[in-house]
Amino acid sequence: FYELVVIGFVYAIYENEESVRQILHTCSTKTDRSLDDGRCEYYLEVFSQRTTSRRKSIQIIPWFVEDSQWLAETDFPSNGYGSWEQRLNSTECINRTVFIGALHGMVTAYALARICQELFGDVEYAAIDTDRNKYPIGSGRVVFVNAHSYYAAVTANYLMIECDKFCKVIQIDPYLSDSVTCAGANGQWCQNMGQFFCRSLKCMKYYCETCWDLNPNHAITQNGINNSVDGEPPALIHKPLMRNSRTP
Ligand SMILES: [Zn+2]
Ligand SMILES: [Zn+2]
Known part of the structure; x- marks a missing residue:
């Protein structure tokens, strides 16, 4: 037995x-x-x-539904947006929003905001993504007050959280919008949707498939590995991000 x-x-x-x-x-x-x-x-x-x-x-371990969102107590002007949701989805806000992946299931929006605030600067809003039962799915987003903090977080890319409960490496990427047109190539306008976002600090732009390939920085080797200069900081490497590729 x-x-x-x-x-x-x-x-x-x-x-x-x-x-x-x-x-x-x-x-x-x-x-x-x-x-x-x-x-x-x-x-x-x-x-x-x-x-x-x-x-x-x-x-x-209960998950308190209210732990999924955190909003700074300071009153940020709504700047003419009808609702919070509208404001968060505005380009102005998305340009200060990072996507957080590989998040530990016990991290609350408040804890996430506090960690990011201490490391990169003031945070305006943080949210944990949840499933249909409102339970965390391991990702989230943080809206910084300043673009400077946003770039610091995106440059860091990975973050190790070490506390008495767990030790985990979380991932930070730009939060992507699904409705941005392509930035074009070689000074030419393009009307396609920009489905690929180049996370290199040299680009930080959305491109369609054609314009991505036309960008001389995006030359791909036969192995599909980016043709970047050896020893280049990770934040400068041209790497395509897609909005729907975040959740594996
Ligand atoms: Zn294009
Ligand atoms: Zn690029």
């Missing part, structure tokens, strides 16, 4: 929010002193089915 030891996690989606409250009530709690947001850790005692004498404590 085997004793199966499972190390891992499961997701549980309840039909009612009340059930989450009930399970948290049953849990024992441990206040987390490293966080100043008043949150605590929840542990549930479970009994093995075979022998009731075996007790195990499992951690329950």
Whole structure:
């Protein structure tokens, strides 16, 4: 007879929010002193089915829906936009927005904003992407107040978050708009949609497939590897990003 030891996690989606409250009530709690947001850790005692004498404590991690978004308390002028959503999708805002990938599931929008603020400068808004059940899917975005912070974050590209709960390398890329026309090539206008964004600090522009290839900086070797100068900083390497290629 085997004793199966499972190390891992499961997701549980309840039909009612009340059930989450009930399970948290049953849990024992441990206040987390490293966080100043008043949150605590929840542990549930479970009994093995075979022998009731075996007790195990499992951690329950609820996701608070309000943790998906964080907005700076300062009142930013809406600048004539009807809603926040409209403002966030404006070109002016997208030019200050970074996409965050490979995010740890326990990072809240507030924590993400604070990390980015400390490293790169003031943050206006942060959001964690969620699935249809409003549970985090491992990506998010941050809107900086200044373009300077945006460029600092994009240049960094990768960030290692080390705390007592986890250690993880997160990825920072420009947040892309899906409705920008191609920047053209060789001084020629182009009316195509710019489906590829060149993340090199020398470009930082949207191109269609044709104009991408026409750009002398985008010469591709036979291996498909960018023909960049050896030893060039990663932020200067011409690398195409696509809006729909973010989520693997
Ligand atoms: Zn084009
Ligand atoms: Zn380029």
